[in-house]
Amino acid sequence: MTASSPKLFVKSYGCQMNVYDAERMADALAPEGYVAASSAEDADVIVLNTCHIREKAAEKVYSELGRIRKMKAQTGRSPIVAVAGCVAQAEGAEILKRSSVVDLVVGPQSYQRLPELLRGAKAGLKPVDTDFAVEDKFERLVAPAPKAIRGRGVTAFLTVQEGCDKFCTFCVVPYTRGAEASRPVSQIVAEAERLAGAGVREITLLGQNVDAYHGDGPDGRVWSLARLLYELAKIPGVARLRYTTSHPRDFDDDLIAAHRDLPALMPYLHLPVQSGSDRILAAMNRKHTAAEYLRLIERIRSAQPDIALSGDFIVGFPGETDADFEATLKIVRDAAYASAFTFKYSPRPGTPAADRDGQIDEALKSERLQRLQALIAEQQAAFARSLIGRRISVLLDRPGRDPGQIAGRSPYLQPVQLVAPGAAVGDLIDVVVTGVGTNSLFAAPAGDAREAIPELAEATG
Numbered sequence: 001m002t003a004s005s006p007k008l009f010v011k012s013y014g015c016q017m018n019v020y021d022a023e024r025m026a027d028a029l030a031p032e033g034y035v036a037a038s039s040a041e042d043a044d045v046i047v048l049n050t051c052h053i054r055e056k057a058a059e060k061v062y063s064e065l066g067r068i069r070k071m072k073a074q075t076g077r078s079p080i081v082a083v084a085g086c087v088a089q090a091e092g093a094e095i096l097k098r099s100s101v102v103d104l105v106v107g108p109q110s111y112q113r114l115p116e117l118l119r120g121a122k123a124g125l126k127p128v129d130t131d132f133a134v135e136d137k138f139e140r141l142v143a144p145a146p147k148a149i150r151g152r153g154v155t156a157f158l159t160v161q162e163g164c165d166k167f168c169t170f171c172v173v174p175y176t177r178g179a180e181a182s183r184p185v186s187q188i189v190a191e192a193e194r195l196a197g198a199g200v201r202e203i204t205l206l207g208q209n210v211d212a213y214h215g216d217g218p219d220g221r222v223w224s225l226a227r228l229l230y231e232l233a234k235i236p237g238v239a240r241l242r243y244t245t246s247h248p249r250d251f252d253d254d255l256i257a258a259h260r261d262l263p264a265l266m267p268y269l270h271l272p273v274q275s276g277s278d279r280i281l282a283a284m285n286r287k288h289t290a291a292e293y294l295r296l297i298e299r300i301r302s303a304q305p306d307i308a309l310s311g312d313f314i315v316g317f318p319g320e321t322d323a324d325f326e327a328t329l330k331i332v333r334d335a336a337y338a339s340a341f342t343f344k345y346s347p348r349p350g351t352p353a354a355d356r357d358g359q360i361d362e363a364l365k366s367e368r369l370q371r372l373q374a375l376i377a378e379q380q381a382a383f384a385r386s387l388i389g390r391r392i393s394v395l396l397d398r399p400g401r402d403p404g405q406i407a408g409r410s411p412y413l414q415p416v417q418l419v420a421p422g423a424a425v426g427d428l429i430d431v432v433v434t435g436v437g438t439n440s441l442f443a444a445p446a447g448d449a450r451e452a453i454p455e456l457a458e459a460t461g
């Protein structure tokens with residue numbers, strides 16, 4: 001690259017789809033000569049790829065804009081500053097009013113227009129584009145170069161479905177990401193082949209409601225997520241498939257069968273329930289009960305006994321009583337999570353629950369959050385301990401902490417540290433888990449396990 005290549009810095013907040021979108025923004029600007037900047041200070045274009053899901057996340061953008069303003073004053077540099085992502089979609093031109101440092105506002109459905117929008121921003125036009133485009137965004141987005149893919153590692157995200165029609169009463173997603181839309185199968189397969197061709201071994205399919213996927217198939221029919229997974233599993237080089245996030249209502253029998261049939265489909269499932277109280281589930285408009293959720297998990301586990309579960313929980317939803325919260329603790333105990341994300345309810349402008357009576361005091365939300373987190377931490381540790389002595393596969397994805405060490409991920413997304421001479425990033429190897437740390441597993445290549453932990457020799461054969 002020449003010294004004069006313009007430099008792009010994208011800072012992403014929030015979910016994995018923003019990570020994916022950040023890559024697509026870099027891909028969209030690569031043909032214009034943009035290369036990655038190492039920091040905001042170094043950049044000609046700074047993109048804040050924002051999250052609107054909770055108030056705290058949404059407010060981060062304004063503190064970051066304050067820092068950029070100071071940085072501009074101190075260094076005398078004047079990079080173009082763009083606000084992208086879900087805050088851009090939700091607040092649009094308001095952002096320009098609140099912060100004069102912003103040159104461009106672009107919502108998630110308009111990233112294909114980024115090159116022309118940047119030209120407008122450079123001309124001082126302060127463009128705002130929060131349209132839900134009629135054209136196919138993905139069709140127009142530039143595919144990543146093999147070199148760019150390689151630079152991003154051996155695991156990759158791939159958006160297959162975007163938006164949500166569920167309208168849970170706490171959630172901004174249906175407003176920021178729009179109505180549910182699925183990409184056509186051929187487009188997804190082509191992108192997956194491109195990733196695999198450049199060395200990607202694990203692909204995580206993304207969608208706000210990924211199990212509601214219903215894309216046009218090459219046979220003229222509508223394909224389900226399960227059917228798509230069977231197809232992707234055929235691509236040479238793709239060793240592991242994951243998908244996130246699912247809604248219990250859309251989890252169909254074919255998807256359960258895919259977990260039984262496809263060795264590449266990792267036995268780790270993010271299936272949020274949000275609450276264990278039927279009263280609160282109804283108030284959240286989740287359209288299922290706690291018992292239905294538990295029955296679903298039972299059915300999935302009987303098809304694939306190895307399944308480990310992850311979830312999302314909200315505490316302090318309006319009207320949540322002590323008994324409702326106890327029901328949440330109960331469903332956590334009954335379902336047994338390998339990990340879970342927990343949140344204090346945050347009233348979001350424009351969502352039905354924000355204006356409801358019975359808003360819960362912050363101190364009570366914090367107390368409930370702590371109790372729930374303690375229970376989940378216990379379950380997470382118990383799950384990790386249950387793996388000691390077990391043989392699992394690890395996808396090596398980075399050098400380890402200490403020399404000679406290499407690191408990877410278990411089927412259940414836990415970081416794994418091991419010493420494996422001759423093994424390289426991108427290898428999928430069988431290991432035996434020898435111990436657990438605070439946030440990771442320790443393991444030895446399966447062949448070495450007898451020496452590493454003789455007392456396990458019997459267990460590992």
Ligand code: 5AD
Nearest residue numbers: 170171272312313314343344345346
């Ligand atoms: N307050 C707190 N948590 C929320 N989530 C979504 N909206 C809110 C909100 N208003 C959580 C849900 C969802 C996850 C992505 O974020 O648990 O599954």
Ligand code: SF4
Nearest residue numbers: 164166167168171173
């Ligand atoms: Fe939000 Fe509910 Fe849609 Fe998930 S299913 S994105 S929580 S509205």
